[in-house]
Amino acid sequence: MTLMQEAKRGRVPGEIEAVAKREGIEPEKLAALVAAGRVVIPRNICRQGPRPTGIGEMLTVKVNVNVGTSQNLDNPQGEVEKALAAVAAGADAVMDLSTGGDLDALRRMILDAVSVPVGSVPIYNAAVKKDLTAQGMFNALEKHAKDGVDFVTVHVGVNKNTLERLALDPRVMGVVSRGGSLTMKYISETGEDNPYYSEYDYLLEIAKEYDLTLSLGDGLRPGCIEDASDRAKYMEFIMLGELVKRARAAGVQAMVEGPGHVPADEIETSVRAMKHLTDSAPLYLLGPLVTDIAPGYDHITAAMGGVIAGMAGADFLCATTPSEHLDLPTTDDVIEGTYITRIAAHAADLTRPGVREKARASDLQMARARAELDWNGQFDAAINPARAKQIRHRRGVETDTCTMCSELCAIRLAREAMNKGIGRQ
Numbered sequence: 001m002t003l004m005q006e007a008k009r010g011r012v013p014g015e016i017e018a019v020a021k022r023e024g025i026e027p028e029k030l031a032a033l034v035a036a037g038r039v040v041i042p043r044n045i046c047r048q049g050p051r052p053t054g055i056g057e058m059l060t061v062k063v064n065v066n067v068g069t070s071q072n073l074d075n076p077q078g079e080v081e082k083a084l085a086a087v088a089a090g091a092d093a094v095m096d097l098s099t100g101g102d103l104d105a106l107r108r109m110i111l112d113a114v115s116v117p118v119g120s121v122p123i124y125n126a127a128v129k130k131d132l133t134a135q136g137m138f139n140a141l142e143k144h145a146k147d148g149v150d151f152v153t154v155h156v157g158v159n160k161n162t163l164e165r166l167a168l169d170p171r172v173m174g175v176v177s178r179g180g181s182l183t184m185k186y187i188s189e190t191g192e193d194n195p196y197y198s199e200y201d202y203l204l205e206i207a208k209e210y211d212l213t214l215s216l217g218d219g220l221r222p223g224c225i226e227d228a229s230d231r232a233k234y235m236e237f238i239m240l241g242e243l244v245k246r247a248r249a250a251g252v253q254a255m256v257e258g259p260g261h262v263p264a265d266e267i268e269t270s271v272r273a274m275k276h277l278t279d280s281a282p283l284y285l286l287g288p289l290v291t292d293i294a295p296g297y298d299h300i301t302a303a304m305g306g307v308i309a310g311m312a313g314a315d316f317l318c319a320t321t322p323s324e325h326l327d328l329p330t331t332d333d334v335i336e337g338t339y340i341t342r343i344a345a346h347a348a349d350l351t352r353p354g355v356r357e358k359a360r361a362s363d364l365q366m367a368r369a370r371a372e373l374d375w376n377g378q379f380d381a382a383i384n385p386a387r388a389k390q391i392r393h394r395r396g397v398e399t400d401t402c403t404m405c406s407e408l409c410a411i412r413l414a415r416e417a418m419n420k421g422i423g424r425q
């Protein structure tokens with residue numbers, strides 16, 4: 001029985017208990033959210049031990065980090081190192097997006113190495129093995145499931161119907177999703193529809209067998225500000241809403257992926273529409289980047305969008321690194337992207353129903369330590385204590401204030417004035 005089927009029967013399996021305890025929510029309430037498909041807890045019956053992680057309503061916003069080889073850069077050990085670095089920096093999940101070298105071996109190395117849920121994109125395997133056929137795509141899906149992957153991206157929304165909308169409303173950048181473009185290649189070369197869409201019931205059978213969570217990919221996500229919020233994107237969401245419903249009916253957990261590049265003033269509408277069209281399925285966003293002109297800083301443009309999206313209801317943010325659009329990320333890029341995305345997720349949590357009180361307690365801890373000029377307390381409360389310590393001590397000047405104001409420390413001067421009775425005179 002899948003986790004969702006158990007929850008539908010009113011049971012509270014261990015994964016739900018564990019997530020409820022960590023998030024501070026009643027286990028029965030969480031089980032009801034899982035049963036309704038509003039929370040997913042990715043798990044695969046073939047994989048033991050990943051930390052149960054809940055994604056969705058009433059839970060903190062989670063962060064995924066992508067790793068993986070490319071056809072130019074194939075260093076499997078380096079990618080495992082990045083995955084471990086991401087988890088050490090607080091990533092809640094890791095996706096292996098490898099397209100270079102021995103994909104099967106690296107996937108298993110990452111699954112063995114990390115303690116968090118692992119996701120993947122099976123169509124890459126089919127493409128790399130030059131078997132971009134319906135059978136090749138399903139073989140890849142089943143292989144990933146057997147290896148123990150906890151969630152898979154399947155670009156089911158890229159099909160003849162949505163592509164017709166795209167053709168009628170052309171974009172500046174067309175399709176920027178790798179999985180989306182591979183699906184288009186399949187459709188254009190065979191004349192057949194996307195097999196993951198046309199044979200969706202079969203896909204659900206495989207997912208059910210392994211209790212695999214589906215991440216319904218946004219193959220038509222806009223790749224630039226000019227293309228945001230167009231008809232193809234919304235058509236894909238209408239389609240994904242239908243497919244979420246079918247997954248839930250089959251007892252398969254499903255979340256939905258979203259864009260991409262979106263101007264700040266369209267993000268809230270976009271997130272609310274996606275939530276509405278998918279009956280509040282957990283929403284996993286790749287960004288959204290709020291401008292196109294900041295290569296080298298796209299971890300920041302994505303974090304800006306991530307905060308707004310998280311405030312509007314997005315549940316899962318995919319980390320963007322400073323290398324986005326430029327190069328395969330280094331380990332340092334991955335660490336930087338993980339922390340920046342965690343900051344965005346936390347900023348959203350400060351406003352998020354069900355979690356804001358707990359999230360605000362961390363900020364209060366920092367504020368109290370700052371008010372006391374308690375440096376160790378500030379490091380303890382910091383999202384990245386090592387970075388805070390390194391900056392604090394880098395000049396070797398040790399004072400009880402910081403070198404910004406030194407003897408003119410506003411906090412200390414104001415406290416001394418208050419202690420002398422100002423305001424009570």
Ligand code: SF4
Pocket residue numbers: 401402403404405406408409410411412
């Ligand atoms: S020295 Fe200035 S910046 Fe540093 S803690 Fe005091 S008020 Fe804040």
